[in-house]
Amino acid sequence: xxxxxxxxxxxxxxxxxxxxxxxxxxxxxxxxxxxxxxxxxxxxxxxxxxxxxxxxxxxxxxxxxxxxxxxxxxxxxxxxxxxxxxxxxxxxxxxxxxxxxxxxxxxxxxxxxxxxxxxxxxxxxxxxxxxxxxxxxxxxxxxxxxxxxxxxxxxxxxxxxxxxxxxxxxxxxxxxxxxxxxxxxxxxxxxxxxxxxxxxxxxxxxxxxxxxxxxxxxxxxxxxxxxxxxxxxxxxxxxxxxxxxxxxxxxxxxxxxxxxxxxxxxxxxxxxxxxxxxxxxxxxxxxxxxxxxxxxxxxxxxxxxxxxxxxxxxxxxxxxxxxxxxxxxxxxxxxxxxxxxxxxxx
Amino acid sequence: xxxxxxxxxxxxxxxxxxxxxxxxxxxxxxxxxxxxxxxxxxxxxxxxxxxxxxxxxxxxxxxxxxxxxxxxxxxxxxxxxxxxxxxxxxxxxxxxxxxxxxxxxxxxxxxxxxxxxxxxxxxxxxxxxxxxxxxxxxxxxxxxxxxxxxxxxxxxxxxxxxxxxxxxxxxxxxxxxxxxxxxxxxxxxxxxxxxxxxxxxxxxxxxxxxxxxxxxxxxxxxxxxxxxxxxxxxxxxxxxxxxxxxxxxxxxxxxxxxxxxxxxxxxxxxxxxxxxxxxxxxxxxxxxxxxxxxxxxxxxxxxxxxxxxxxxxxxxxxxxxxxxxxxxxxxxxxxxxxxxxxxxxx
DNA sequence: TTGTATGCGTTATCAC
DNA sequence: GTGATAACGCATACAA
Numbered sequence: 223x224x225x226x227x228x229x230x231x232x233x234x235x236x237x238x239x240x241x242x243x244x245x246x247x248x249x250x251x252x253x254x255x256x257x258x259x260x261x262x263x264x265x266x267x268x269x270x271x272x273x274x275x276x277x278x279x280x281x282x283x284x285x286x287x288x289x290x291x292x293x294x295x296x297x298x299x300x301x302x303x304x305x306x307x308x309x310x311x312x313x314x315x316x317x318x319x320x321x322x323x324x325x326x327x328x329x330x331x332x333x334x335x336x337x338x339x340x341x342x343x344x345x346x347x348x349x350x351x352x353x354x355x356x357x358x359x360x361x362x363x364x365x366x367x368x369x370x371x372x373x374x375x376x377x378x379x380x381x382x383x384x385x386x387x388x389x390x391x392x393x394x395x396x397x398x399x400x401x402x403x404x405x406x407x408x409x410x411x412x413x414x415x416x417x418x419x420x421x422x423x424x425x426x427x428x429x430x431x432x433x434x435x436x437x438x439x440x441x442x443x444x445x446x447x448x449x450x451x452x453x454x455x456x457x458x459x460x461x462x463x464x465x466x467x468x469x470x471x472x473x474x475x476x477x478x479x480x481x482x483x484x485x486x487x488x489x490x491x492x493x494x495x496x497x498x499x500x501x502x503x504x505x506x507x508x509x510x511x512x513x514x515x516x517x518x519x520x521x522x523x524x525x526x527x528x529x530x531x532x533x534x535x536x537x538x539x540x541x542x543x544x545x546x547x548x549x550x551x552x553x554x555x556x557x558x559x560x561x562x563x564x565x566x567x568x
Numbered sequence: 569x570x571x572x573x574x575x576x577x578x579x580x581x582x583x584x585x586x587x588x589x590x591x592x593x594x595x596x597x598x599x600x601x602x603x604x605x606x607x608x609x610x611x612x613x614x615x616x617x618x619x620x621x622x623x624x625x626x627x628x629x630x631x632x633x634x635x636x637x638x639x640x641x642x643x644x645x646x647x648x649x650x651x652x653x654x655x656x657x658x659x660x661x662x663x664x665x666x667x668x669x670x671x672x673x674x675x676x677x678x679x680x681x682x683x684x685x686x687x688x689x690x691x692x693x694x695x696x697x698x699x700x701x702x703x704x705x706x707x708x709x710x711x712x713x714x715x716x717x718x719x720x721x722x723x724x725x726x727x728x729x730x731x732x733x734x735x736x737x738x739x740x741x742x743x744x745x746x747x748x749x750x751x752x753x754x755x756x757x758x759x760x761x762x763x764x765x766x767x768x769x770x771x772x773x774x775x776x777x778x779x780x781x782x783x784x785x786x787x788x789x790x791x792x793x794x795x796x797x798x799x800x801x802x803x804x805x806x807x808x809x810x811x812x813x814x815x816x817x818x819x820x821x822x823x824x825x826x827x828x829x830x831x832x833x834x835x836x837x838x839x840x841x842x843x844x845x846x847x848x849x850x851x852x853x854x855x856x857x858x859x860x861x862x863x864x865x866x867x868x869x870x871x872x873x874x875x876x877x878x879x880x881x882x883x884x885x886x887x888x889x890x891x892x893x894x895x896x897x898x899x900x901x902x903x904x905x906x907x908x909x910x911x912x913x914x
Numbered sequence: 915t916t917g918t919a920t921g922c923g924t925t926a927t928c929a930c
Numbered sequence: 931g932t933g934a935t936a937a938c939g940c941a942t943a944c945a946a
Contacts (some may be wrong), residue, residue: 226685226713228939239917244941254915269709273685275624276939279922284621286664286686294653295646297858303640307667316681318632318664321653335662339572339619339923340632363615367572486862493864511858516832518839518864574923585933590925600931622923625938685939918945929934 227268236264278339286316287539288341290332292324292349292376297482297511298528299347302374305532306345313540315342322349330360342543343370345535348378354417372539374531376419384538385554386531390420390508393524393559394427395434397506398478400522400561402435404568406476406504410443410467412484421446424480424508442471447484457487464491475503482507482514485521489566505566519565531557573614582610624685632662633885634687636678638670638695638722643828643857644874645693648720651878652691659886661688668695676706688889689716691881694724700763718885720877722765730884731900732877736766739870739905740773741780743852744824746868746907748781750914752822752850756789756813758830770826770854788817793830803833810837821849828853828860831867835912851912865911877903 229247233240238257246253246261247270253261278284287310291299307317318341320332329349336344344364352358353376361381365371374386401409411428414421425444432439445467447460464487468474477492479485485507489499497503499519507514510525534555579586584603592599592607593616599607624630633656637645653663664687666678675695682690690710698704699722707727711717720732747755757774760767771790778785791813793806810833814820823838825831831853835845843849845865853860856871880901 229941230939240940241918241942242916245916248941252915257915271680271684272941273939275621275630275685276922277941278621279619279625279924279938280940282922294640294649295643297641300641300646303665304667307640307665311666311678311681316664316666316686318662319649319653320657320662321650332657334617335657338617339621340662483862490862490864513858513862516829516836516859516863518836575925576923586923587925587934588932591932594925598931603931618925619923622938623925625922625940626924626926628938916946918943920941920943922940924938925936927934927936930932 226273227270228273229270232261232264232268232270236261283342283543284340285314286318286341287536288318288320288333288336288344288346290320290322290329290336290344290346292322292347294319294321297513298375298509298526301528302347302532302535305529305534306536307532308529309533309536310540313536315536315540322352324350326351326355326357333360333364337364337367337369341369343372343539345372345374345532345539347374348376350418353378353419370539370542372535372542374535375526378419382550382552384535384542384552386535386538386557387554388526388531388557388559390423391427391430393526393561394424394478394480394508395431396427396559396561397508397524398428398431398476399434400563400567401476401478401504401506402431402437404476404504407437408440408443408471408473409476409478410445410471410474412445412447412464412467412477412479412488414480415446415448421480428478440471443467443474460484461487461491464488465495468492468495468497477503477505479505479507482509482511482521482523485523485566486513486517489517489519489521500566500568504568506561510562514562514564517566522564522567523562525560525562527557527560572619573616574619575616578607578610578614578616582607629688629889630686631660632664632687633882634664634666634679634682634690634692636666636668636675636682636690636692638668638693640665640667643859644721644855644872647874648693648878648881651875651880652882653878654875655879655882656886659882661882661886668698670696672697672701672703679706679710683710683713683715687715689718689885691718691720691878691885693720694722696764699724699765716885716888718881718888720881721872724765728898730881730888730898732881732884732903733900734872734877734903734905736769737773737776739872739907740770740824740826740854741777742773742905742907743854743870744774744777744822745780746909746913747822747824747850747852748777748783750822750850753783754786754789754817754819755822755824756791756817756820758791758793758810758813758823758825758834760826761792761794767826774824786817789813789820806830807833807837810834811841814838814841814843823849823851825851825853828855828857828867828869831869831912832859832863835863835865835867846912846914850914852907856908860908860910863912868910868913869908871906871908873903873906 246258322329372384416422507523510523514521514523668675718730762768853869856869860867
């Protein structure tokens with residue numbers, strides 16, 4: 223078959239000018255019916271498609287969105303991507319992926335790589351390391367260069383841009399309230415260190431729920447895990463930590479975990495310790511994924527609606543990109559969480 | 569701060585020509601030490617970065633790889649992406665994602681969108697619908713237009729290109745042999761319809777393992793599920809099908825499933841039927857994911873090494889892209905599978 | 915109705 | 931040592 227063909231080649235072949243071809247293909251009325259047909263036929267025959275790169279250069283927009291996420295082998299993030307891709311494609315945009323791997327340097331490098339003309343705007347969720355170092359200059363610079371950013375899930379107030387989040391506080395407060403209203407008297411929480419904004423907020427929701435039930439929080443029941451990174455060694459030590467939690471607090475009858483994996487592991491430990499779920503102890507996790515659905519017993523979770531978050535983020539970004547006025551008004555969309563009750567709660 | 573700056577603007581600002589600036593920035597010896605320093609200082613100050621799009625247009629290569637996969641919310645595919653991204657970035661390439669959603673049309677459209685200059689080559693895994701319709705013209709056309717393709721996992725012999733696969737036959741034969749050597753006498757298989765090439769091969773491996781143990785296959789023990797698509801209704805009916813399988817064949821003492829989910833569900837059904845795992849019945853799944861690791865009991869699986877597949881595919885593609893000679897020699901890389909023994913087998 | 919010229923940002927070639 | 935020019939592929943204002 224034939225190689226990619228350009229306007230110039232068609233023009234030469236048909237012995238007309240490039241602009242005639244261009245116009246003919248765009249159905250311009252300037253061009254005679256005759257040549258128009260001729261050109262279009264030829265173009266179709268050779269399967270002509272305008273070169274995206276040339277168009278991007280000319281229009282100064284690439285019609286592609288850069289997405290930077292900490293990790294892709296992760297149910298939540300892949301759901302988000304899926305949502306982004308859905309609306310992006312619907313509106314004629316491509317999606318280009320960069321993984322930060324939770325590393326500050328990779329986040330910066332990836333953004334630089336993409337910011338030099340490859341994309342029109344970013345959708346991103348901040349790497350743990352960046353959150354820890356609290357160094358956000360790369361976001362600021364990107365925005366100052368006129369490239370819009372939409373942050374989702376892991377955001378930071380310091381940066382002014384569009385944001386899509388869930389109400390972590392409310393979601394976890396609901397979850398813990400559910401445990402309490404189900405009769406739990408001693409609810410433990412397994413959470414992350416405070417620099418992860420969502421971990422902090424979810425812990426706060428836990429505390430507020432307790433307060434609403436007039437229960438004084440017991441610091442012994444708050445387990446702050448050092449890192450969310452899922453290396454196998456970490457998992458084993460996590461198991462031991464959780465085991466310690468249960469053994470030192472025999473009265474625990476409810477557990478709220480800020481992510482799915484922590485909850486699943488906690489259930490496993492509890493089961494090994496001979497506890498019956500949900501009779502002796504009930505569990506709720508945050509972030510709904512495959513694990514929750516197929517665990518035994520299936521885990522009740524707070525669903526983040528990752529796909530919707532992705533859709534909202536993409537819509538926000540594209541709307542911004544295609545808006546004429548230069549007015550800078552950033553909006554924050556809050557996606558409602560949903561408590562999915564399964565068999566780990568009564 | 570400042571907007572994106574171009575060569576032209578620097579030139580104007582410093583009152584030199586564009587080409588002088590260009591050369592100065594590339595440390596050309598043609599340029600005097602003096603102006604070179606001046607230009608470089610100015611460029612650094614204004615954080616100049618060459619525009620990727622312009623470079624792409626000039627060099628006729630974009631340094632980006634297009635990846636088309638059926639689904640991203642899937643442990644295996646996200647692992648592959650992760651691997652692709654790793655080597656791509658290391659070699660200065662970006663990765664752009666298209667999701668086919670197992671649909672033929674979306675696969676075609678996505679490829680067209682990207683093939684018009686946005687990328688240098690494809691890495692892809694074929695959509696189920698495409699496999700079913702056996703319409704591969706879009707692959708042929710892409711290749712004929714000079715755009716290389718690397719296929720992984722779901723491939724098709726009819727198309728000549730680089731491929732990365734696992735030895736599905738050997739992997740499943742090993743798995744089933746394991747069950748047999750563990751003492752299973754009646755091993756069932758839960759597989760897909762034959763048009764999914766990997767499903768077919770894995771079924772064949774099952775049959776060969778039986779043959780090696782001189783067991784005549786019993787068609788009652790071969791359950792061919794209609795679709796791998798994970799809609800919730802499908803899952804329920806799948807459960808019922810599997811339940812039927814067990815009830816009609818009370819002697820089943822081993823199950824091999826061609827994916828993780830089927831295995832997990834089968835385990836659940838077996839447990840509900842009162843069978844003890846792995847004492848009464850043993851399970852092995854194909855495709856290692858989070859589910860296998862965290863199921864109760866944890867599931868023994870055949871790991872596909874998705875990340876490695878992605879790395880191999882990216883390496884194959886980039887090597888091809890950067891190779892000078894025009895010689896067309898396609899290679900197929902076979903990634904070794906690995907049987908990971910967990911608690912669902914003795 | 916058709917064609918010419920210009921520009922998007924860059925680099926390479928060649929002239930000064 | 932510096933600069934003008936062409937080219938990558940396309941669209942478009944303007945000229946013929």
